[in-house]
Amino acid sequence: MKRTIHILILAAFTVGFFAVSALALVLPDRKIRPNSPAEEYTAFLDARIPKLMQRYGIPGVNIALVQNEQIVYTMAYGDADREAGRKMTIDMPMRVQSISKSVTALAVLKLAEEGRLNLDDPVEKYIKDWKLPASVYSPDDVTVRRLLCHTAGLPLGDVFALYAPDEPAPSLKESLTRSATLFQAPGKGFSYSNVGYNLLELLIEEVTGRDFAEYMKNEILSPLGMNHSSFEWSTEALAAVPLGYTLDGKLVLPYRYAERASGGLLATAEDIARLCISGMPAFSKQQILTSAGIEQLYAPQAERLGIYGMVFDAYGFGHYIERFSSGELAVSHGGQGTGWMSHFHAVPETGDAIVILTNSQRSWPFIAGVLNGWARWCGFSAPGMASILWGECSLWALVGLVCATALIQVIRMGIRLASGSLNLTPLRPVRTDMPRIAQLGITIFMLVGLLWCVNQKYLFISSIFPAASVWLGISVCAYAIVLLLSALFPRVDEIDAG
DSSP states (O other): OHHHHHHHHHHHHHHHHHHHHHHTTTGGGGGSOTTOOHHHHHHHHHHHHHHHHHHHTOOEEEEEEEETTEEEEEEEEEEEETTTTEEOOTTOOEEOGGGHHHHHHHHHHHHHHTTSOOTTSBGGGGOSSOOOOOOSSOGGGOBHHHHHTTOSOOOOOOTTOOBOTTSOOOOHHHHHHHHOOOOSOTTSOOOOOHHHHHHHHHHHHHHHOSOHHHHHIIIIITTTTOTTOBSOOOHHHHHTSOOEEOTTOOEEOOOBOSOOTTTOOEEOHHHHHHHHHHTSTTOTTOOSSOHHHHHHHTSOOBOOOGGGGGTOSEEOSSOEEEEOTTSOEEEEEEEEETTEEEEEEEETTTTEEEEEEESBTTOHHHHHHHHHHHHHHHTOOOOTTHHHHHHHHHHHHHHHHHHHHHHHHHHHHHHHHHHTOBOOSTTOOBSOOHHHHHHHHHHHHHHHHHHHHHTOSOOHHHHHSHHHHHHHHHHHHHHHHHHHHHHHSOBGGGBOOO
16 A cells, blocks of 8 residues: 555655646746836846746747837847857847738738729739639639638648759749639638648739739838838848758758748848737828728737637738637737747837747747746746646656556556566466556557658647647557567466466
């Protein structure tokens, strides 16, 4: 009885250790005083961010804060290139990836306000010499509006189609011909699509008669004061960008896509902060959209977001939308690419925003942690992305539970070995092989599952929980090995005497 109690105490300690360690992600935010002076909060950031970067293995981070519709803080942390010792600076353009969609949506609505297109028209109405690939669905239902809010029925696209700066790449039309095949009925529901925004890139070029990057620079970026931002991908521009780092910490050399509208913007954190300010109602220098246009940008267009619905309430035009439990309406967008992650969150009615740009794919829990603290400082309730932190806590508790279960089994086998009650002849027949076969089956299932995970280019759980998911894999592997040993070496009293 005492032995059982000791084993249970050890198991509880193991689970508790992992759970308490995970809670350390959340608890420091309680030190932030809501509505405290900016200097106090930024001092907290300067102490906290390097610790989080070390925890998650993130090389470099750029931050910008907006308060009362003014940029009150910018800071660069860590390395732009670890191997060369190049430090991150606040004036370095970063790959902001899908934040590009927020800027592209701004351009499309500008053209709509100018009367040059209608959001409810089929996109093909404005495009010459290119048609959507044939499918069972009508291309007339692929409207500009549906492209803007990811309900046009187009696929995500090939996120691994990367090209070196000097490597030939398909033209935009060639890329769309390969990728823009409808996989579900337009209007059926939300399905996040890079392809849809790349089609909007072609739309902008066709309507304006101008190169996409040139139009965006002169009609969107420059008027907003985003003077360190560009959709141009010259070799020189890409060389100035920090290097990226994958989930496993591998270096990513400069690359480009065949398209730009969905994820091709290079921008500083300060410039993305200016983008956030441009959508705040009291911003007097707004020259892109009218107030009605801004309201349309943030109006919910799709509300059933699938897995994204765990974090956000709806999607507008190039923006995720959520209503804090404290009442404020928040708009945001993040970005992820090979070696990169980015995010901005803005509350237009209060004039607050935060921009977080990183050169690592290990950054979602980091971004969620910084964002959660920012919301507390602003006096808001926790944002939806805070659920990532609680998810990570739960995952660490699961790691502890699996480790504790494996540890209990090892202790029991050790006790049997010491007492001589463990059969050391593997595969010897036992009275009933059913429990043994079940153990072997579970072991094979777990090991095959782990092997499959290891061989995937991208796993959602690894992206969201980069550290905890690795330890979960290790703990499951350890438990599988323990189960295998238990099946191979049963108790002596289970041996078939016959």
